[in-house]
Structure formats: structure tokens, C-alpha cells
Amino acid sequence: MSRVIRTTVLIILGLLWLLxxxxxxxxxxxxxxxxxxxxxxxxxxxxxxxxxxxxxxxSGLGExxxxxxxxxxxxxxxxVLVGAAAGFAIVALRLRHGFAWFVVIFGGxxxxxxxxxxxMFDAYSRVGLFDTRLGMIIVYTAISIPFSAFVMRNFFTxxxxxxxxxxxxxxxxxxxxxxxxxxxMAKSALVAIFILQATFVWNDLLLGLTLSQSDTVRPIVTSLxxxxxxxxxxxxxTVLAGGLLVSLPTVVLFLCTQKFFSRGLALGQY
Numbered sequence: 001m002s003r004v005i006r007t008t009v010l011i012i013l014g015l016l017w018l019l020x021x022x023x024x025x026x027x028x029x030x031x032x033x034x035x036x037x038x039x040x041x042x043x044x045x046x047x048x049x050x051x052x053x054x055x056x057x058x059s060g061l062g063e064x065x066x067x068x069x070x071x072x073x074x075x076x077x078x079x080v081l082v083g084a085a086a087g088f089a090i091v092a093l094r095l096r097h098g099f100a101w102f103v104v105i106f107g108g109x110x111x112x113x114x115x116x117x118x119x120m121f122d123a124y125s126r127v128g129l130f131d132t133r134l135g136m137i138i139v140y141t142a143i144s145i146p147f148s149a150f151v152m153r154n155f156f157t158x159x160x161x162x163x164x165x166x167x168x169x170x171x172x173x174x175x176x177x178x179x180x181x182x183x184x185m186a187k188s189a190l191v192a193i194f195i196l197q198a199t200f201v202w203n204d205l206l207l208g209l210t211l212s213q214s215d216t217v218r219p220i221v222t223s224l225x226x227x228x229x230x231x232x233x234x235x236x237x238t239v240l241a242g243g244l245l246v247s248l249p250t251v252v253l254f255l256c257t258q259k260f261f262s263r264g265l266a267l268g269q270y
Contacts, residue, residue: 028240055242060215064223075140076197080190083148088178091156092164108146117210131212144197155189199250220246
């Protein structure tokens with residue numbers, strides 16, 4: 001009986017969780033005329049693909065998607081490697097004052113991002129990084145490194161130091177130990193960090209609004225937000241269709257890598 005009750009509760013919670021997704025699909029599939037004249041929870045017409053095409057035409061989502069894909073791959077990838085190297089140096093190499101260095105690295109997350117937006121905008125404007133892809137990659141990488149270092153330090157702490165000592169006795173260099181021993185053992189954690197940071201970059205709005213303005217540079221969520229304006233914004237069904245299109249890549253990413261993600265969250269399975 002308890003199993004039946006547990007299953008029933010989980011099904012109800014799952015349906016409640018999927019309800020916003022259902023409403024998004026139904027409203028994104030309505031034509032602009034049908035959206036304003038009907039208030040049905042059931043499909044009345046199907047204009048989803050037409051709305052998606054209109055969203056891409058109005059907002060330049062195609063150009064923004066290419067730039068965001070670059071940011072979501074390059075920045076988390078660099079951050080994962082830098083964070084893993086920092087964790088390896090602190091734990092395996094037993095870096096002098098290692099905890100102090102860790103505090104310095106992780107201290108970048110202490111202050112809210114909103115506090116540094118204005119000086120960051122001023123600095124980017126002065127050095128010519130404003131509205132450039134390089135500038136966006138740099139800021140996303142800098143924001144992703146502290147979390148990566150935090151997770152990798154915790155992960156490497158769970159690996160016995162005898163592993164490092166044995167590799168040294170076998171004549172392996174420090175870089176070889178890092179690349180051939182520690183990184184393969186931390187594969188699940190690396191993938192989990194990459195997924196989380198790539199999702200953050202893909203869904204970013206604040207930095208995109210502050211540090212970019214052109215369709216070829218600004219992130220895709222910023223382009224989506226630009227579809228609605230005080231004067232002459234796009235139809236709601238078109239905006240919802242664009243939002244549905246924007247959300248699909250992260251969903252596919254989680255579905256394709258859920259095995260590595262679940263292992264990486266355990267921070268000890270490899």
C-alpha cells in the first residue's frame with residue numbers, strides 16, 4: 001500500500017511540474033489571433049512552427065544562438081580545466097597556504113553580480129571589450145571558475161594521496177599525473193560542472209544586457225527578451241514559441257548526459 005501511495009504522490013507531483021510546460025506548448029502553438037480570442041487549455045490550432053519562424057525573423061535568434069553556443073562551450077570548458085588544475089594544486093600538490101588560495105578563488109562569489117556590473121561595463125568600454133565575443137567569453141569564464149575550483153577541490157580530497165605518491169615513484173611528471181590520472185578519475189565531476197555552467201551561460205540575461213548590444217554578440221536569452229518592448233513588441237504567442245526554442249538545447253543536454261551528471265553530483269564515484 002505504501003508503494004502505491006508513494007507512486008501516486010510522485011505522479012501527481014510530476015504532473016504539477018509538467019503543467020507549466022504544457023501551458024507553454026499550448027500557448028506557443030496558438031496563432032496570434034487565436035491567442036487573444038480564445039482562453040482554452042486544449043489545442044485550438046497549430047501555428048507553432050510559424051511562430052518559431054516569426055520569432056527567429058524578428059529577434060535574430062539564429063545569430064545569437066551561434067554566439068551563445070560558443071560561450072556555452074568555450075567558457076565552461078576553460079573554467080573546468082582551470083578549476084581542476086586549482087583543485088589538483090591545492091589537494092594533490094599540497095600547495096603552501098592552499099586553503100588561503102582557495103578562499104581567494106572562491107571569494108569571487110561573495111559579492112552579488114549586480115554590484116560589479118557598472119564598473120565592469122566601464123572597464124569593458126575603456127579596453128574595447130564591450131560588445132565583443134572575446135569579452136563575453138572572458139566574463140563567463142571568470143564567473144565559472146570559482147564554482148569549478150570548489151567542486152574539484154572537494155572531489156580530489158576524496159582521492160587518496162597515495163595515488164599521487166605512487167605515480168611519482170613510477171617516474172610520472174606532475175602534468176602527466178594531472179592529465180593521465182586525476183582528470184580521468186574526475187570525469188563525472190567534470191561533466192557535471194560543465195553542464196551546470198553551460199546551462200548558466202545559455203540562460204544568462206543580465207550580463208548579456210550589460211555587456212553586449214548587437215545580434216551577433218549578445219546571448220540568445222537577451223535577444224529573446226528584446227522581442228518584447230513597450231512600443232510594438234512581438235505577439236505573446238511568438239515570444240512563447242521563441243522561449244520554447246531557446247529552452248530545448250539545455251533540456252537535450254541534460255537528457256544526453258544525465259548518467260554523468262548524476263554520478264558527478266555524488267562527488268566520489270568515478
